[in-house]
Amino acid sequence: MTPKRVVIAGAGQGGFQVAASLRQDGFDGEVLLVGDEPGLPYQRPPLSKEYIKTGNADRLLFRNADFFEKNAIRYLDGRRLAAIHRADATVELDDGQVHGFDHLVLALGARNRRLPIAGMELEGVMQLRTLADAERIRTAIAPGLSLVVIGGGFIGLEIAATAAAAGAKVTVLEATDRLMSRVVSPAISAHFLAMHRASGVDIRLGTMARGIRDNGRGRAAAVEIEGGAVDADLVLVSAGIVPNVEIAEAAGLYVQDGIRVNDLMETSAAEISAIGDCASFPFGHDGTLIRLESVQNAIDQAKCVVQRLLGRPEPYDKVPWFWSDQAAFKLQIAGLTAGADHQVARPSDDGAKLTVHCFRHGALIGVETVNAPGDHMMARKLLALATPPTLETVEAAGYDLKAVFAAVSA
Ligand SMILES: Cc1cc2nc3c(=O)[nH]c(=O)nc-3n(C[C@H](O)[C@H](O)[C@H](O)COP(=O)(O)OP(=O)(O)OC[C@H]3O[C@@H](n4cnc5c(N)ncnc54)[C@H](O)[C@@H]3O)c2cc1C
Incomplete structure (x- = not known):
């Protein structure tokens, strides 16, 4: 039965998409979207890319305020979901408001992992997740500033590239x-290592941060590593990141790495x-449990929930894809390539492009491109084949x- 009142907790990529798709696909019941950040819902990917350069926050918004009004989406910002009361199907917010629901969608995202090292609380130590962090x-x-990035993943490297281009002295x-x-x-x-080093970023592999040194006035001065320290x-x-599961867990929902859902995105309730x-969620033929951190995943899972709520349930089986922009390099990944047992790298003749084909047990499981x-778009088509x-x-x-x-469609 189609619910009459849908409450969505978390107003990021996934939560906003649920609200927008409900209306776009004809849902005429109540939609309440609750988010703990101030202001209108916005996209995160540019935070570590264009926004660090331009500071233009308007370009981050999914839609302006009119959209919410025109579509009768009630949006409460700066309000946390504090508890889920399953017995009477209500949610309680941190300001004491209580709202009933026929269906509740949890799109609570994740928070940054804090390292268990000394000095994390010092001034000058930052993490990036929100617009406020990015600012x-x-x-x-x-x-001329010395920036030390702890962690050579997508976000750390995107900021490293931007900061280096802005004239900072960057160590990763x-x-x-x-x-x-x-x-x-x-x-x-290896491709990105060479690029970052050529741009002047000092990349130290196999190097663990052991602590952050205080300058004596509560400010970060250096990051301690084996046998020394790097000034910062x-x-x-x-x-x-760590998924936000605690409220779901307190409500008795099954949690395993993330809030556990089936292939229709239903929790244990x-x-x-x-x-x-x-x-x-279960992924692929063998139903391996995975959790993905990407825009594509949040959007497609939001659409999957909306279709089910409107009486058209379809198991979630989308091809995962990701991207990262670092300096002039656009990395795109189709499929999940981490489990590959055979990889074939094909650079273009002029070295400007690179495509890596990843196989497991003799079948293509993913393609990485620079x-x-x-190639990326073609890979997504190929990976979507039965x-x-x-x-x-x-x-x-x-x-x-x-x-x-x-060949395969002949
Ligand atoms: C800097 C940065 C760059 C990124 N770049 C890329 C990229 O290039 N490509 C890509 O595919 N992905 C990228 N991502 C990841 C992508 O943004 C996320 O995977 C995506 O936003 C996930 O959507 P979500 O709705 O699950 O969570 P989010 O978009 O994080 O939204 C969750 C929201 O819920 C709120 N919330 C949490 N608890 C509560 C509560 N109790 N009550 C109310 N609200 C709550 C959070 O504050 C947040 O606003 C990036 C992420 C970051 C931080």
Whole structure:
């Protein structure tokens, strides 16, 4: 039965999309969107990219205030979901308001992981998740400033590239032996290592931050590493995120890495869905439990919930895709490449582009590209096929993805 009152907790990428898609697809009941950040819902990806350069916050908004009014989406900002009372199907907000729901969507996202090292509380130590965080970082970055980034993942490297271009002296400390090691192949890591080093960023692999040194007045002065320290005016800690699951857990929902959902995004309580960064879901033929941190995932899971609420349930099976912009390099990933047992890297003749084909058990599971958007789009089409191409097919087509597509759809 279609619910009459939908409450959405969390007004980021996923939460906003649920509200927008409900209206776009004809839902005529009540929609209440609650978010704990101040202001209108906005997108996060530009925070570590254009926004750090331009400071233009208007360009981040999904839609302006009129949109919410015209679409009868009641939006409460600066308000936290404090508790879910399942017995009477209500949510309680941190200002004491109580709202009933027929269906509740949890789109609570994630928060930055805090490192268990001394000095995390010092002035000049920052993390990036929100617009407010981005504004602090943007105003702090200046030519000649020493920035130490702890963590060589997407966000840390995006800021490193932007800060270096702005004239800062940037050092990146990465604990593992290569950049972005959790999510990309060694060929991509090496490509970006060379690019960042050529842009003057000092990248130290296999280097763990052991603590942040106080300058004696409560401000960060250096990051301690094995056998020494790296001077820092500013320290950006970019060491992954932790899903916001506590409120769901307190309400008795099943939590496993994220808020556990099935392939329809239903939690262990049928009247509650969870989506985006906070949700863990079964993926692929073997139903491996995963949690993804990406715009595509939040949007597509939001649409999946809306279709179910409107009586058109479709299991969630979208091809995951991601991107990261670092200096002049656009990295795009189609599929999940971390489990690959065979990778073939194909740089273009002039070295301007790179495509890495990733296979597992003889089947294509993902494609990573640098400055090759055509290959990326083609890879997404191939990976969406009921049976992805085999290694033999890709080899026979000379690793030309258009030719692979022609071969498999012949
Ligand atoms: C700096 C940065 C750059 C990124 N770049 C990319 C990129 O290039 N490509 C890409 O695919 N992805 C990128 N991402 C990731 C992407 O933005 C997230 O995966 C996406 O926003 C997830 O959507 P979500 O709705 O699950 O969570 P979010 O968009 O994080 O929204 C969750 C919202 O819920 C709020 N909230 C939490 N608890 C409560 C509560 N109790 N009550 C009310 N509200 C609450 C949070 O404050 C937040 O506003 C980036 C993320 C960051 C931070």
